[in-house]
Amino acid sequence: MAGCPRSLRPVPVAFAGTADDPRPQLTRVGAAYLQALGAGIDAWGTTLTYGIWDVDLAGDGDPVVGAPIKADETVDGQEPVRALNSLRDVLRTVTDSYNTNDGLGKVAWYDRTEGYVRVTKVVPPNGGEPRMVVSIPGTQPWFPWDDLGNNHPADFIGDLVGAAGGRSTYSATVALAIDEAIATDPDLDSGTPILLAGHSLGGITAADLASDPEFLADHNITDVITAGSPIDNDRIDSRIHVLEVAHAGDAVPLLDFADLRVTLQPGPDIIPGMPFHVEFSSSGHAPEDLHTKITLPNPESEVEGREVFEILADNHDHFKYGNSVSAALSSHPELAEFEERLLREGYLNPLSEDPDAETKGSQPSYEVYDVPVGRR
Template sequence: MSEGDGGIVSVTGGAGGIEAKYTDIETLARIFDDTGDELRSRAWEDKGIVVNGDLVESSILSPLTFATAESAVLAATIGPGGLAFEALDLEVDALAMQANVFILRGADDLRRQAIEALDYLVGRALGFALPGLLLAGAGGVLITLAAHPELGLLAYLHRDEISKLTEQELIDLLQEHPELVQHLINGGGGLVDGLLDNLPPGVREALLAKLGLDPAHPTTNDIAGDLAGLFDDTDAKVTEGGAPGEDPRSLPAPGSIQDLIDNLSLTNDGADGEIDIVKIGEGDNARYIVNLPGTDSFGIGGSEARDSLANLQLVGGQETAYARGIREAMERAGIPPGAPVALVGHSQGGMTAAQLASNPAFTDRFNVQHVITAGAPTAQVPHIPDGIQVLSLENKGDLVPLTDGEDNPDQPNRTTVRFDHPTGSVGGNHGLDSYSRGGQLVDQSDDPSLAETKDQLRKDGFVGSTDPVSTSTYTITRAP
């Protein structure tokens, strides 16, 4: 696959998303219902005019006029086309709108549950079949699977065809059809359960008891949490400044989404474990941007806080040493309670940012207003408080955002942008250079959800500020 640029592929969630439209319909339904109540009340009040004492007495003087007035009042209040009937029409419309939203939300939930169940069953079937594939001797295919386990679903479905493809052709195929990876990973719990199905029941139960694993793992989150529990974690160790001999960074105030990503890239160029806290403005007007790079090491449980253990913990919904270190660094930076904060993270850093934004213990201390993620799986965080705006950038050919196994929730305060910027390699698609291009595409877009997010970032002073800027660097590792 050659380097190219297909622009923005899709924008979901945010002010123009489906859930926002559902909310708008519900709001309109409440207005209709309230208006109907008011019209009905007025209808019965106005109907009382016909029994007004003065009007009734005047009927003796002009019976015909009284009858005409009485008929007009009754027609305008409780007659066909009157206020009472208009009230009923409004309330019926309100009920219909509420029912439609309820049905549509229910259909969305049923679809999601069906996909979850199907992915689990496919994963379990694949897990049960893998030993047979190994015994059959699949040669080069198995070598490729060992290096790239995300190819397993393709191998299971097309064992004959896949053997004819080179490794690069397989990678290219996945970049063109990332949904295959997403569904395979979403069935990760079933995959492990299927592998365990090959064991005799007694051996299986003994192994599960020895490792402390649950007997079933309906979701990838379940198996990730179980596997993370097999390894010891420690407290974070936070030191001020970067690596010895490293020049202090001085990041500029970002003027755009692309600038936010480029600043994050500069932080990422530092030593392992480093994060930057950028202060914009002074005194009560100060705002803080926290730059959070991603995975440094694919080891597990070592001194690196940003390792594979942290990835497992995040997918499993567990707190990491990296997250604890971020909180400590923000405390050391002197971020006062109530000061506006934006968390900007790449890969594992974006996962951590989303998790922190959903943690009441963290948001009670820090006033998180924005989260910007690049190449980060965040669907494992089901809910972000309404007052926090999340913008997630996902490159179509980047497999990492798919490792949560499902699409990000469509919520009014969560906007997900998928763009197409292939580089010819999996690593290049995940790199911050690609996400800089994604940020530029967002800056140029007039999509309503993106326009709302960009406007809010400017209003909150995180983008486009001319206030003075200072940068503090902290290094987070696992304590010995």
């Protein structure tokens, strides 16, 4: 394929169902058709211009990663190291990854050329085996063509490829980013326990990696946390603990259609005032199932006089997911159980009341790497 315009390269299209249900899921079929349509427009436009203009609406490119950048307060635009004491802190690292994309990228959202995945190394108090928390942001640039400078893999094409059941370039770059962090830090190796945390497309990417036997053969993924992500079409390895959270009125997790509940009664969840009620499915998990699904109340926000899009954006906001999870701990025992297990496993560490804890070595230490990811 050397020398071939990216838009004329084969586009991976997945129509397959699953082992449990061989029928293709509606979301996967729809996303695959959109990919095929984009590829057709690419070929048509490129042919009409005799190859002068590569329209490139559907090409997902090849994964590229850069050298990890160690978090340092002196680096302009980079978020500082964050202590991990709670589930909210884990979700805050995903917000940090978004902010680092904005800070280190130093480009407008419509002209971003690369992104960043944040890897946090957690060293338990008084030494011990380290842990890795990999924080994966969601969709950032939405324009899928190179003429606007978009080589960021977390764009609309990444959404379509992931939704269609294929391996997106974004998933491939996150996998490479993890390997780069491991190669950079001598304390990390392929056996280091890893928690994947992602919002929106970042959650889709985490679920995709946790469903891939080849990736799992070389990486010790123990936990996945997703916020506002449609992941029910993925078949995550049954040995991995999964926490899936969604606001009741977040439309994005409904895109897999697996959790959609519609009743003909007024409800404020997605579109205030409309004569129907749409929400994410019920919470809970079976005792033998390691996949915990929690429906959270929508974040408090003013509805009067606001546009529907603004309300939808609030319900999908990554920062507000951290607040919602923290507020729901007392009312959702499954959340508290998941947080307690992460404390036992060493991903989280409770705050110490001892002012000399750090000098005594009884507090954990953290090192953070922001790994540049892109595509070509």
